[in-house]
Amino acid sequence: MVAEDGAGFIELDGVEKVFDVRRRAGLLRRERHQVRAVDSLSFRVARGEMVGYIGPNGAGKSTTIKMLTGILTPSAGRLRVAGIDPSRERTRLAQRIGVVFGQRTTLWWDLPLIDSYRLMHRMYRVPDARFRVNLERCVELLDLGALLDVPVRQLSLGQRMRGDIAAALLHDPEVLYLDEPTIGLDVISKAKVRGFLRDLNAERGTTVLLTTHDLTDIEQLCERVMVIDHGRLLYDGSPSGLHEVGESERTLVIDLERELPPIDLPGAEVRTVKVEGPRQWLAFPAAASAAPLVARIAAEFPLVDLSVREPDIEDVIAKMYADRSAV
Ligand SMILES: Nc1ncnc2c1ncn2[C@@H]1O[C@H](COP(=O)(O)OP(=O)(O)OP(=O)(O)O)[C@@H](O)[C@H]1O
Numbered sequence: 001m002v003a004e005d006g007a008g009f010i011e012l013d014g015v016e017k018v019f020d021v022r023r024r025a026g027l028l029r030r031e032r033h034q035v036r037a038v039d040s041l042s043f044r045v046a047r048g049e050m051v052g053y054i055g056p057n058g059a060g061k062s063t064t065i066k067m068l069t070g071i072l073t074p075s076a077g078r079l080r081v082a083g084i085d086p087s088r089e090r091t092r093l094a095q096r097i098g099v100v101f102g103q104r105t106t107l108w109w110d111l112p113l114i115d116s117y118r119l120m121h122r123m124y125r126v127p128d129a130r131f132r133v134n135l136e137r138c139v140e141l142l143d144l145g146a147l148l149d150v151p152v153r154q155l156s157l158g159q160r161m162r163g164d165i166a167a168a169l170l171h172d173p174e175v176l177y178l179d180e181p182t183i184g185l186d187v188i189s190k191a192k193v194r195g196f197l198r199d200l201n202a203e204r205g206t207t208v209l210l211t212t213h214d215l216t217d218i219e220q221l222c223e224r225v226m227v228i229d230h231g232r233l234l235y236d237g238s239p240s241g242l243h244e245v246g247e248s249e250r251t252l253v254i255d256l257e258r259e260l261p262p263i264d265l266p267g268a269e270v271r272t273v274k275v276e277g278p279r280q281w282l283a284f285p286a287a288a289s290a291a292p293l294v295a296r297i298a299a300e301f302p303l304v305d306l307s308v309r310e311p312d313i314e315d316v317i318a319k320m321y322a323d324r325s326a327v
Pocket residue numbers: 019020021035036037055056057058059060061062063064
């Protein structure tokens with residue numbers, strides 16, 4: 001009996017994927033070499049979690065997703081989704097998962113949106129009543145009403161993305177893999193897609209694995225993020241914990257009544273990084289609380305205004321990579 005629920009809804013144990021690649025090494029000669037796209041990868045995702053899966057280009061993210069959907073077979077290791085081995089039972093698994101690739105569409109280019117949905121209704125053999133309820137819900141929440149009769153080729157990128165997300169959900173999947181769902185979208189479309197995913201996860205308990213280069217997606221949607229590089233897991237924890245690992249800093253921007261020498265707070269872990277007239281910038285560890293510093297500055301200096309600037313999470317990850325390659 002395979003456990004489906006609890007800690008291991010998605011389970012990877014020592015998963016590897018090695019590609020054999022032929023490379024030209026002269027006029028006629030071709031050399032064979034191997035690319036280890038995923039290397040001893042182990043993690044678990046519980047049912048209902050929404051997890052970010054990030055890393056630089058070529059880190060192994062898409063390869064992982066392809067193994068999770070059964071498109072690729074692992075070279076080694078054990079992989080299960082809802083107790084199913086994806087590459088052995090790809091069709092059975094397809095009933096339980098949804099996939100959205102931001103850069104490709106699963107919709108029929110020349111057909112009106114609604115016709116693609118009708119085709120999917122048949123392909124996935126979704127019971128009629130269930131299809132109707134799911135379609136109505138997606139149309140309402142993703143604002144698709146006016147678009148159903150429009151051929152997909154005439155949709156904007158943001159409209160097409162919402163159309164693709166609906167298509168992935170018509171058969172009520174328990175797991176949704178999203179590969180760059182907000183790529184190329186404007187601010188309003190991004191907000192719409194994020195809001196919809198948040199509701200989907202909260203209301204339906206859909207498990208979501210989200211790959212993105214937009215770290216705001218992660219910060220707004222996920223309580224857990226996994227960072228992968230060179231096919232290996234580099235970090236698995238909260239988005240805010242990334243700051244601790246990356247030793248990143250937050251900045252207090254302080255406006256004083258008048259120009260003063262750089263603020264000195266003996267005993268506090270803080271340093272003045274810039275002074276410009278009555279304004280001063282003080283950096284402190286991102287993981288620390290700003291409250292005691294603010295209280296002390298307010299008590300000891302003629303404070304007019306103050307704000308806290310968050311670190312750029314992209315820099316934090318870059319720093320993690322730098323630290324790792326220095327080892
Ligand atoms: N079919 C393939 N044949 C050979 N090498 C491959 C194949 N697919 C992926 N790779 C290689 O495996 C590594 C991981 O690629 P993958 O597409 O999984 O990375 P990624 O993290 O998704 O990158 P990106 O953010 O650019 O999409 C890369 O070095 C890539 O060139």
